[in-house]
Structure formats: structure tokens, C-alpha cells
Amino acid sequence: MQLNILVVEDDGLIALAIERKLENLGYNVLDVVHTGEAAVQKATTLHPDLILMDIMLAGRIDGITAAQQILAQVSIPVVYLTAYSDPQTVQRAKLSSPFGYLLKPFEEKDLQIAVEMAFYKHQAEKQLRQSEQLLLTTLCSIGDGVITTDAQGLVTFMNPVAEGLIGQETTAVKGHSLTDVFVFDSHSCLETMAALHQQPYDCLMGKNGRLIPIEHTTTPIQNEYGQVLGHVLIFRDVSQRYEAEIALQQAHDELEQRVISRTAELSQANLRLEQQTDELSRSNRDLEQFAYVVSHDLREPLRKIKSYAELLQQRYQTQLDEKADKYIFYVTDGASRLQALIGDLLAYSRIGKGGLHLHPTDLQLILTQVLSDCELTIRDTNATITCSQLPTLMVDPKQISQLFYNLISNGLKFQQTINPQIHIWAEKQEQEWLFGVRDNGIGIEPQYAEKIFVIFQRLHTKEEYPGTGIGLAICKKVIENHKGRIWVESQPGQGTTFYFTLPDMGA
Ligand code: ADP
Secondary structure, eight states: OOOEEEEEOSOHHHHHHHHHHHHHTTOEEEEEEOSHHHHHHHHHHHOOSEEEEESSOSSSSOHHHHHHHHHHHOOOOEEEEESOOOHHHHHHHHHTOOSEEEESSOOHHHHHHHHHHHHHHHHHHHHHHHHHHHHHHHHHHSSSEEEEEETTSBEEEEOHHHHHHHTOOHHHHTTSBHHHHSOBOHHHHHHHHHHTTOOOOEEEEOGGGOEEEEEEEEEEEEOTTOOEEEEEEEEEEOHHHHHHHHHHHHHHHHHHHHHHHHHHHHHHHHHHHHHHHHHHHHHHHHHHHHHHHHHHHHHHHHHHHHHHHHHHHHHHTTTSOHHHHHHHHHHHHHHHHHHHHHHHHHHHHHTTTTOOOOEEEEHHHHHHHHHHHTHHHHHHHTOEEEEOOOOEEEEOHHHHHHHHHHHHHHHHHSOSSSSOEEEEEEEEOSSEEEEEEEEOSSOOOGGGTTGGGSTTOOSSOTTTSOOOSOHHHHHHHHHHHTTOOEEEEEOTTSOEEEEEEEEOOOO
16 A cells, blocks of 8 residues: 655755655655644645654744644644754653654665554554444443453443442542442342242342342453453343242242142042032932832832722722712822832832842843833834844843833833834943934933933823833933943934943953
8 A cells, every 4th residue: 555645844955855765665745845834734634644744843833733733633643853852852742642753864764664663553553442442332332231450450440331230430439449349248139039949149239238139250351471460340130030030939939829728628628528428328328218118118008008999999889979989090090100109219219229239141131021021012002122132241130121121111101103113222332332222202302301310300291101200210320330321312203212331341
């Protein structure tokens, strides 16, 4: 790069000689001026790379003053040319930060060295200033607090974040020991964190004694020989994270507490439920016992009433008047219905009494027996019964035959056609067997699908269809005893299918 040089020299001959020397050395002489004022004016308009300035100038200001005025406006290296070297002048020249001196007269070689050195020094200083500025801007704009110290641990610099956290300006603490400026009080923070089972934080004593949880690192500044010149302390306010951790821990503790108390409540409720279930099954047992005793004990007097009423009917049928005949009919009819009811109630209370007697049972055989028990009705109603092959399972044969009997006799009973059709089938599922009993009868409204399994619940009057409302309650109890499920699927007028499952326990 060719340097542009401004020459300031009031002696015309010397100026010419300098200009020549410079050109010989390959420099470009921008201009040659003779006064300090002209030098200031040219320097600020031409922006030379370097100024060769004679100290003693004719005119109002000398070279040193001119250089000072130039440096106040632009950054251009100035090399003084002087024939004088008296201490006072040298002292003044020093104050204007010169980049070199050349004592007149000088050789071309001396001129080249002075120019190159001055230019190089100026460039280096410029770069240094730029990198210092860059460093300062970086330190001032980062989000962490930064403090630097010298080798003795005295504060040399604090960035604005550090000033904010510590609550002091750099000017107030510069030269103070770091340990006086950056004060730790870890104790309270440690205690709080320990109470919350958290990682402890160091705490900085901030403005007005406020404790600020921080994270910090300290790094030594070393020269190329490993000598420690000072330290850089970088720290960060982590209060938000600290508070979030506390809040999280508190929420966690609260939740844990709630879970514990809810669990305690639940286990109490469970206990109450168990007690109630115990009480319920005890009172159920009592009730069953009562029903059993009552129905058992009522059978005998009822049989008597019925037989004597029938005797009355046989003996005095035509001898008494019509009204008496009607009354006798009511008594026998009522007694028959009561007998059926008591019989069913007895059957209901007997289910499960004495336990479940599981045997490998051929259900095909059970069904054949049940169908033979229903033979009369089947014939009377002209019913068609079909069935698939039924398996042999571990069941209580008595109870299961009662179940088939109830479902089939219901299928035969709840009919409006003269040719009832009933189909029974079984299907192997993964862990159990699924059974179905389907009829082509009157059907059931889906809303009553649960209700009909409750004891005494009937959907018809005894005049429409006779019955006691106990049959399906018995079926439900039998299936529950066998750990199975029973349900119905039906639509009015479209027949009914009862489904039930029995576990495949292997016969
Ligand atoms: P019951 O047959 O003595 O009336 P159940 O307990 O056997 O008593 O049946 C309860 C009620 O369920 C019956 O009154 C009837 O309304 C209805 N029901 C049971 N089986 C059938 C069926 N196969 N078709 C239509 N309705 C039925």
C-alpha cells in the first residue's frame, strides 16, 4: 500500500528535499504546507496516512500545537522533524503523543525507518483500541455479571449487570478488594434448599442485604509465561430458577400430601365398604334363612288349606249355592298360587345353601332331562326345540338344570304363537363357554333388560302370563355362583335370547 504523506515545513528548500526523499522511497506526497494553520486545515480535509511535521514553524502556531489540534479532530500519526532537542520542547512534544522524531539533518534511510515505524505503531494502536472497544461492548452487553481484578484481587472493572446485582457503581468499588465487593452469604440459601431437598446455591449479598442465588465461575487471566495478572469472575442471577424449583418442590410436596390423605380416605372408605358388604351379606344370609324357614314352615298348613278346600269342592260342589262354589274356587286357586310362590321361594333360598357341588357334568344330558320334565308343555304348545352339541363342564348339576328349566319354560310360556320355537346352543370362547337360549316369543322392551333379573319383578299380570317373578332371579344367582355372567337381548315381538357364560374349568 502506498502511503499518502503531508509534509509541514516552512523552509522551502528543506521541504523540497524531504519531498524528493519521500518520492524516492515510493511514498506519495499529498501536499507540502508551510504553516501550522495550513497543516491543520489540510490534515482534516485530505486525511493523509501520516504527517511529517516541523516543530518550529513561521506563523501563529508551532508544529506541536498544530499536531495537538489535528489529533483532537482526526487520528493521524505525526512524526516531528526538528533541529532542536531541548528538554522543554521534547516534553511538550511528548504530551502530543508523537509517533516519532527525526533530527535534522537526516538520511533517506532514517526517514524511511521513522515513517514505517510511525505508521506501524499507529495501525497497531488502532487495532488495539478497536479490540478493547469490542471487548468492552461485549462485556457490557452480556447478560451475566462480570468483574475483573488485578493480581492483588483488587477490582478493575465491573459490567452493568454486575453493578446492578451488587448495587454499586464501578467507580465506587474500583481498587477495592473483590472479597469486600462480592460478598457471599450461602447460609440462608443453603438452609432453605436443604429443607426442600434441593441442590444448594451460593447466595450473593446484593443491594440492601438482599440474598440473590447465583451461579459463578472465576478464571485467572495469565500472560504467555503463565503469570497470573488478575481474575475474571462471571456470575449469574438464578433466582427465577431457584424460585421455580422451590415452587415445583412445594407443588410436589402438596400433591404428595394430597395423594397420601386421599389414599387414607380411600382406604377408610374401602374399609367401610367392606364392613357394609359384610353386613349386607350377613343380612342377606339372614333373609334367605328367614325365607327358607317361612316358606318351609308354610308349606304344611298351606297343603292342609288346599286339600280341605279341594275336599269341600268335591263334596259340596252342587249342594251349595253358586256364590259358595265361587268362594271355594277362590280359596283353592289362591292356595295353588301361594303354593307355587312358596315352592319358588324355597327353591331360590336353597340355591347356594350347602355350597356349590361342582362335578364334571354332561350338559347335553342335563338338557335332555329338563326337556323331558317339560314334555307335557312342549306337547301342549306344539313347540319345536332344537339344540347344538353341549359340552361337559365342572358345574353344579342341580343348579344348572334349574337354570335350563327356568329359561326353557319361560321361552315356552311367553308366547303368542301356537308353535313356539326354542333353540339352545353353546360356543367355546377364550376362557369360558357362551350359552344361548333363544325363543320366538313376545320379546322384552330393552329398558327392562336388567329389571327382570330382580326377584318378584314381572312385566305382566298373572292373568296374562302366570308366574311368581322368581325364575330369572334364580338363574342369576346360579350363574353368579358359577362366576359367570347372564344377560338378555330382545325386542318386543321379535323373540328373546338369554345369554350366559360358564368358566371353562376343565371337566
Ligand atoms: P316369571 O316367569 O315367574 O314371571 P321370571 O323371573 O322368570 O318370572 O321372569 C320375569 C319376567 O321377565 C317375566 O314376568 C316376563 O315379563 C319376562 N320374561 C322372562 N322370560 C321371558 C321370555 N322368554 N320372553 C319374554 N319375557 C320374558
